[in-house]
Amino acid sequence: MKIIKIIALVLLVAFVGIQFIPTTRNQSDTVPSTDFMLVNNVPETIQKKLQISCYDCHSNNTQYPWYNKIQPAAWILEDHIKEGKAELNFNEWDSLSSRRKSSKLRSIIKQIESGEMPLDSYTLIHTDAKFSETEAEEVINFITQLKDSL
């Protein structure tokens, strides 16, 4: 019994302790002129869907959830955002060459098709980020058109 108490105490201290470790926040007031929405003629419904489902991790501006400042959740978020932006940053879209754009668009299509993105851990809380079948079709059609027009 005593051991359990000690373990619980240690865990509590650790939990409180890690709250003091700072994380970098992914937030920006400006949308650069290279943004995907600004350089492409994106229909409004698709804009909205991409904003909700993709931009949190694939742009310079995250709409943080309520638990964003609590560790270790903040770390996981930070990590996902870092990885997401390295793979694709919608804000910097137009700085890519056509070859790179084509590759990225292909990946976007495959990721949505296979349901790999958005991540399950993300849609667990952001239920509105999930793609319904019609939404997926709509977005994939648009992205395919865009890819063919490159």
Place this chain on the structure above:
Amino acid sequence: MKNLKMSIVAILLLAVSFTNAQEKEKMNHDHGDMKMDHSKMTTMKSDVKAEVILSDYFNLKDALVGDDTKKAAQAGSKLVASLKAFDAGSYSKEEKEELADIIEDAIEHAEHISESAIDHQREHFKTLSKDITDLVAITGTKSTLYEQFCPMYDKGSAWLSTSNEVKNPYYGSKMLKCGKVQKTIQ
């Protein structure tokens, strides 16, 4: 015992390459007029680092033909390294830009291939093949390549091979013979 075998193999390899070199020399002696063409071709149309990239690409292709995810992943990692080692120093400014673009894109696909399951590897192999084809169009190569095409995979997909016999890397054993040679690159 193993060592002995290895050395025998090494000696044999050496011997083969020696006789090969000698034969080439002989050929050049025999046909004095052909010699010029030869040297011209090698200086203009061969880039050692591009050849390494190609050889890694073909290892990857063969692994996919053999449905071997693990081998494909290893070949992918090797390809990442050889792509990173590429040096565009001797090309024109325009070519340099294009090459940098191709290499950057190809590295990303090779990286994905090095860490994915076979379906995913094949998806990336498609775009990678396009990159490598564009690369060869600039660097040239000393060997004859065949651009092959399978109309079934993902609305039609191409790849490169050193043999004109079709072995499909997108389907492997499932549909090994699907496809045809659509272009010979020399």
